[in-house]
Amino acid sequence: MLGIGTIAKKVFGTPNDRKIKATRPVIDQINALEPEFEKKTDAELIEKTRELQERARNGEDLDALLPEAFANVREAAKRALGLRAFDVQLMGGIFLHEGNISEMKTGEGKTLVATFPAYLNALSGKGVHIVTVNDYLAKRDAEWMGKVYTHLGMTCGVVYPQQPEAEKLGAYGCDVTYATNNELGFDYLRDNMKSELKDVCQKYHNFAIVDEVDSILIDEARTPLIISGPSQDRSELYRTIDGIIPEVQPEHYKLDEKSKNVTYTDEGNEFLEQRLRHYELLPEGQNLYDPESTTLVHHINQGLKAHVLFQRDKDYIVRDGQVVLIDEFTGRMMHGRRLSDGLHQAIEAKEGCEIQPENVTLAQVTFQNYFRLYDKLSGMTGTALTEADEFMEIYKLGVVEVPTNLPVARKDEHDQVYRTAAEKFKAVIEEIREANKKGQPVLVGTTSIEKSEMLSQMLQAEGLKHNVLNARQHEQEAQIVADAGKLGAVTIATNMAGRGTDIKLGGNVEFKVMEAIAADPEADPEQIRADIEAQHKGDEQAVKDAGGLYVLATERHESRRIDNQLRGRSGRQGDPGKSSFFLSLEDDLMRIFGSERLDSMLNRLGMQEGEAIVHPWVNKSLERAQAKVEGRNFDIRKQLLKFDDVMNDQRKVIFGQRREIMESADLSEIVQDMRHEVIDDLVAQYMPKKSYADQWETEALHADIRKKIGIDAPVMEWAEEEGVDDDDIRERLYDASDAFMAQKAVDFGPENMRMIEKQLLLQTIDSKWREHLLTLEHLRSVVGFRGYAQRDPLNEYKNEAFQLFENLLDGLREEVSEKLGQIRPLTPEEQQAMMQQMMAQQAAMQQAATGGESEPEPEEQAALIEGFDENDPNTWGNPGRNEPCPCGSGKKFKHCHGAL
Structure with a gap:
């Protein structure tokens, strides 16, 4: 019996089918315009851009301009790159323009797809940001697609780390700007630490197209971007604690691998108290539960995490005496990224590296909140459907699966599950050998550097030639990926997410041409290309005959998406291919998430050593385990976002105020309002409403007005006058302080006074905001304990954070008024x-x-x-x-x- 849902889908089509159908008339319009645009000269294509810009400026809707704009880009790309966009690429571009995520398989030409909506949305003159996962891709795509924009009369820039400031400003001033997510986030924070509007890079957050959107908006969403400055040096404490941790026994702590957390037991706490007293870190009579021990407890917790949860060559590597983190999703080194809360220092102590001082936060933002600043957001990836709910809930982004240009011819085998890791790897080696005999290129996926190097040693022992791609071979990445499709190639890769370089069967022609030209600079480049292309056709056919690229994964990742990314490397543009997963009950995912039942089932089946179980049910149960982990990770990210949203509302207020101050030529009114509010607070404090004159604290009011406003007002004499009330004194203080500041403006010169007010306001806002961030960090680290008192930690955090923010604004008014009252010209x-x-x-x-x-x-x-x-x-x-x-x-x- 078919379900009602199944019948409905057969009759009406899925929502995805309906979205795709809706784009057909628009694509027909674009195709109908093609002959007309083919006849245009290069100058006329640029002229068309100017006409479309004028129409956009005059308020014509971008949707109305879409067919002509897309037809113009298609023609420019044909001339600049020799690439004619397929209908499915136009379709992907339409979905991006509508603010969706276009899920397009590997090799479908996402880089070219982005140029269509980027051009259309840049017509408004507010710029478009195209976001990539690494600097290499940002530079490559900007250079490559820049030719298309130049043909259209538009400018294209690229932003990269350590870029000269003038060049960076120029890049952001372009119609289309390519940059990594990290650089965009950090530039946003830097912009909000600047004091001149002309130095601000990101003038608008108009439209962003995020490449590898799942990697950036989901995998990296848990990591806030932090600009920080050094604080006190505690390296000796880290080293001492690092000396104690190896003495800690397994019974002294509890490890929860599911939540990646580790805590000391009561026995462990007693043991630590003895050792810490021995090293004179814990005074006699004080225990770890005392409030005075908070910092020490924090350090020993971080020390334990460094030893138990963080593994060398999996979570980080040591290079040139420094601990460099590894991105668990892409397998890349993350230079400049450091773990916060002293965890990075604890790992440095563990590895005997130089301990860098801890940092204090000057500004921070999460990717989630940064990308929600954009008026319109869209993204591209090969794998987003498994996280469609999260994209919709957090970013209001729909996911549309764009059909492939040619049908997918890849064979996806069922998973093979072995009892032990040793049996699994033995089978993997055998499988590689079989494929290698036929000349079939094999891409072997591993989950850590350690495993990729272990497998590499096994292949060496068997005499099988291969390449290894992991964080250590980061520099040769594009070359290794380009060679992975050659006849008989074996490539071991750690996490293939978002590599940006296609694995083409028979090898990559462009790379072969570049190599040949570099080897013989005198030769004719055209001749070299013709020879290589002719040879490549034969190589490509040989690889196709051998079965295409074979993706052989040695473990399941805890996210189905990462597995799908690896699978998707094979079978691009209708090529033949094959994918298979080899697993064992000792793999992390199987071990942590319910392998006992599987193990007992395999025992009952009486499996022999070296034998694998292959069954669709096993695939289903694995998918359920992965979906469970994904769901939990989503909950963690959602909770993190709820806390960050509290700070984000405050951040928007502060950054908005800064921008207003920078844009204003005259801040005297704002400064006057602040001064008057300080006077209001002081009068209300010392002369409360409905109090009698003999209850007024006029001497204290006089002292505070002198300190905080800078004027010596005769408050005591005024208070003795007949019929004077608090409102009269307030008005007199207003007038006296205004006259005092007006005289200052004369002494300094009005222009200088305005400049001083602006700089003072900005500096005070910045220093107050930094203090506030630190207080919120401390509040957040302890607010979880309120749950024990049956109080919701999030509500507690919201209430206290709001109170702290009000205190910040009060303190800001006082400090600005006080500083302005104290300044004077030099004699x-x-x-x-x-x-x-x-x-x-x-x-x-x-x-x-x-x-x-x-x-x-x-x-x-x-x-x-x-x-x-x-x-x-x-x-x-x-x-x-x-x-x-x-x-x-x-x-x-x-x-x-x-x-x-």
Whole structure:
């Protein structure tokens, strides 16, 4: 009996089918325009872009411009790259423009697909960001697809780490900008630490197309991006604790592999207390449960995690004396990424590396909240359907499965399950040997560097030639992937997610051409290409005859998506291929998630050594286990997001305020409102409503007004006047403080005063926000314990975070008012003294330049320029960061005009 749902699908088609059907009329329109655009000259294609930009500026809907825009891009790509987009590529582009995720199989040409919606959405003049998973792909795609944009009269830029600031600003100013998710997130945070609007890189968050969207928006969503500065050095403490951890026995802690957590038992705590007292880290009479021990407990917990949960060559590698993390999803090294909360330092201590100081957070954002800033978001990947619910719930992104240009001819075998890992690897070696005899290229998938190197040694012992691709071979990645489709090639790869380079049967023609030209620079490039292409046809056919690429996976990942990515490397563009998973009951996923029943079932079946069980039921039970893990990981990410949303609302307010301040030429009204609010609070505190005059604390009010506003107001005399109430005193304080600040503006010069107000406001916001982030971090680390008191930790966090944010805003008003009240112009004598100091420093510099001994620190160097004018920064030369600011504010240059 067919279910109602099945019958309905047969009659009406699935929702996915209906979406695909809806694009057909648009694709027919684009195809109908093709002959017209083929006749246009190169100049006319650019002219078409100008016409479309004008229509977009005049308010014409982008959907109405889509057919002409897509036809223009298709023609430009034909001329620039020799590639004519298939109908399914246009379809993928339409879904991206609508703000969906286009699920397109490997080798379907996603890089070209992105140019269509990018061009269309860049017509608005607000720029489009195309997001890639690594810098190599960002540069490659920008250079490759840049030719298409140039043919269309549009600009294309690329953003990469350590890029010169001027170049980066130029790249963000382009119509289309290629960048990695990390660089975009960090630039957003850096933008919100700048003090001049002209230095801000990301002017708009208009439209983003995320390549390998599942990798970026799901796998990396748990990792917040943090810009931090160093804090105190605790390396000795880490080393001492690292000396104690190896003494900890298995009975001293509980390991929960499912939740990747480890905790000490009561017995473990007693043991640690003895050892910590021995090393004089825990004072006599104090135990680990005392509040004073919080920091110590935190460190010993991190030490245990470093030893038990983090494995060398799986979670990190040690390179050049540094601990470099490995991305568990792509197998790539993550340079510059560090674990927070002292965990990275604990691993450095464990590996005997130099311990870098811990950092304090200056700014942070998660990818989830960064990408939700965009007015429109879309993505491409080969595998997104298994996480469709998460994409919809968190990002409001629908997933559409785009059909392949040619039918998939790959054979997906059932999983083969062995009793032990040794039996499994023996079978894997045998399978590789069989395929190798036929000349069939094999891609062997492993889940860790350690396993890929173990398998490599086994293949060496058997005399089978092969390549290894993991984090250690990161630099040769594209070359190894390009060779993986050659006749008889064997490639061992750790996590093949988002490699960006196609595995083409018979090898990659472009790479062969580049190699041949590099080997013989004198030869004719055209001739080389013709020879290689002719030879390649034969190689490609030989590989197809051998069965195409064989993907042989040695373990299941805890996410079905990663398995599907590996599978998808084979069978591109209708090529033949095969995929198979070899598993054992000792694999992590099988061991942790219910292998006991399977083991007892295999025992009952009386399986012999070396024999495998192959059955669709086994596949089903594995998929259920994977779905369970995916569900749990989704819950973790959702919970993390709920907490981050609290901070995100506050971050938007603060960053929005900063942007307003940078855009404003005159902040005197904002500063005045802040000052008046401080006066309101002080009057309400010392002269409460409905209180009698003899209850007023006028002396305390006078002292606080003098300290926080900078005026010496005769509050006590006013209070003694007949009929004066708190409102009268408030108004008089307003007037006195306004007159005081107006005189300051005259003394400094109105323009200087406005500049001082702006810099002071920005600096105070930044320092208060940094303190606030640290407080929220501490609150978050302890709020979970409120659950024991039957209180919801999230609600507790929301309430307290809101209270802390209100305190931040109160503190901000007070600090700005106080600092503005204290600044004053320098007297002629002070200016003279400062000039003499600067001249002395210049003399010291000249002496150093001519071989003298006392060279000042670079940070302290300063130079004097003729015609010095305190109101004109252009005449100040190069003041030292710690010198008084030449504007006469009385503050150090680094805290005034030299603020970063």
